[in-house]
């Protein structure tokens with residue numbers, strides 16, 4: 001553009017010019033901008049004073065502040081000032097609307113502003129179908145363009161679609177295009193709308209492609225960013241959670257600690273491998289899962305059983321004897337055998353020793369458990385106890401496999417953990433009370449535990465690795481021997497504890513039970529005492545037992561009452577319990593004193609029985625009634641006892657003429673034998689001679705001596721065979737005031753076990769045959785001869801005739 005003096009022809013206009021730095025204004029579009037340059041401000045003011053029209057043309061280089069005429073494009077746009085606002089800094093904000101293109105012919109400077117001489121350029125295009133198609137294309141391209149552009153409001157597009165004139169449409173679109181100034185200028189300089197359509201199409205295509213690439217890149221970047229961000233976020237979150245729970249470090253610590261413990265445990269190889277394997281598994285488990293808990297439990301068990309630790313054993317037999325004597329009164333033979341047992345154990349390799357397991361057999365409260373405790377004390381070993389009463393499942397001994405929910409080791413391993421050493425004294429209480437059912441036989445598991453050749457590799461299902469029990473000393477207790485399986489019995493050294501005599505009980509009460517109970521109840525032994533007579537009363541009137549369990553209980557009960565008095569009367573209270581205080585303290589006597597002077601009776605004989613709770617007296621009654629020789633037996637008699645009743649009856653029949661009994665009695669009468677205390681099951685052959693005696697007495701109408709008690713098995717031919725439990729039976733006889741005891745001769749040797757004081761106060765009659773029994777037990781020396789009246793007597797007097 002050259003600055004010439006303007007000669008204007010008719011369609012030439014003169015308008016103030018504002019050079020634009022970075023925009024191209026198109027006709028038909030509104031645009032706001034701020035004017036700041038001095039010449040431009042003057043130009044604007046001039047326009048505002050005139051018809052508000054202004055010529056806008058873009059300078060070629062935006063950076064130039066004071067462009068020369070040749071630096072301003074000749075093609076620009078005539079615009080109307082719609083709004084103007086003077087800003088505080090002197091600038092003016094304008095809103096203009098382009099109206100038409102103009103070409104500058106010349107420029108002149110008037111009063112500091114540029115005035116352009118220009119011609120308006122107007123090219124109209126015909127609207128043909130082709131152009132319409134072309135327009136549609138551009139519109140749809142523009143639509144795409146708007147959608148792809150990140151910062152183009154959608155309304156922009158709506159406003160363009162409505163335009164139906166090609167020139168106007170292209171200019172509107174061009175105004176919105178975000179392209180460089182040069183491209184825009186070229187659009188402005190393309191006067192023909194049809195040509196502009198073509199140029200726009202190419203430009204839009206290019207722009208859209210650019211935008212697409214942009215968008216793809218953007219999305220990829222965004223995706224990557226998102227991923228990275230997500231990971232970062234999750235990581236942070238996890239850290240926060242773990243920190244919150246304080247677990248991460250815990251887990252590390254825990255694993256470290258467990259590893260350390262496994263190392264220190266010095267387990268056998270197999271167990272060690274198991275532990276390491278489990279550690280590995282635990283490491284990868286989430287720390288709070290159920291699985292981890294199971295795993296941790298298992299490791300805990302592995303680590304807490306005593307693989308190595310053992311008590312230092314005291315090997316001094318004198319010391320052992322001392323301890324046994326300190327803890328227990330009497331029991332001389334048992335103590336002796338314990339000492340012998342310990343001595344042999346020391347000399348012989350106990351693994352090869354037959355009967356290497358002690359088994360205490362005897363009624364309750366005779367000190368079986370406490371003897372075992374004493375043995376532990378005397379050897380300086382730990383003591384653990386398992387009660388096998390009611391154990392019916394193998395798993396109770398050997399544990400459940402770990403696959404079971406809530407599985408844990410069996411009693412053996414549990415107790416080993418409790419003992420904490422590998423050589424404790426292990427008491428298996430009540431082995432006779434173990435039973436068996438479909439879940440497997442516990443006694444077979446026990447067999448393995450007790451077998452010294454097998455128990456060095458005892459396998460608990462839960463631990464699932466071998467554990468060495470060979471240094472454990474097992475002791476069993478039982479009330480009776482017969483329910484114990486023979487294979488088990490075979491491994492045991494049986495020691496019988498029969499029960500105590502009155503004297504022994506008195507001594508035990510004085511020396512052990514009373515001091516112990518006084519101490520338990522916080523009573524000063526100097527202030528409280530029981531006189532001998534009082535102790536005897538408690539034993540005779542309040543207990544009836546072989547052992548001292550109830551005696552201890554009664555003494556405890558007296559102590560409670562005394563303690564109560566102390567609280568009431570003050571700490572100075574002291575008291576000596578005498579016989580006459582007992583019923584006040586313990587209530588009405590539970591048992592009458594032994595009935596020494598029992599009256600002789602017909603058909604009633606006293607037998608001696610042996611039960612789980614010690615010796616007992618069993619009264620056997622027989623009675624006759626009209627009938628056909630039936631034998632009735634009542635009182636819960638077991639098979640063996642029923643058979644021995646039959647045998648007794650057959651024997652009496654075979655002896656009927658000798659005894660003077662009518663041969664035919666069995667055709668005319670039924671016989672009923674009853675053993676009272678019907679609720680208690682009774683069995684065994686040892687009541688044979690008692691039943692025979694009762695029958696003989698009944699049929700001969702001869703009373704049986706009241707102070708005689710007997711025990712013995714009978715054969716059909718009247719032989720008396722030996723029986724078991726002599727000591728228990730004799731003690732019971734003694735306890736209950738019997739004077740004469742009839743025993744099979746073959747049992748004579750057993751009398752050696754009977755304490756002297758009992759031996760002295762009883763008369764023992766050893767017999768071989770039933771005839772001897774009858775001679776001793778029946779009031780008359782010989783059985784009566786049958787007289788004619790016998791039959792009649794029986795017939796008329798029954799059943800009353802049998803009692804005197």
Ligand SMILES: Nc1ncnc2c1ncn2[C@@H]1O[C@H](COP(=O)(O)OP(=O)(O)OP(=O)(O)O)[C@@H](O)[C@H]1O
Pocket residue numbers: 327328329330331362363364365366367368369370371477479508512513547548549552
């Ligand atoms: N000879 C004794 N000397 C001192 N105390 C004894 C004697 N016998 C038993 N005792 C005491 O009697 C109580 C019962 O004994 P313990 O528990 O050992 O009986 P048990 O034979 O194991 O009975 P159970 O068959 O019922 O288990 C204990 O307090 C024990 O100390």
Ligand SMILES: [Mg+2]
Pocket residue numbers: 368369370429477
């Ligand atoms: Mg016990």
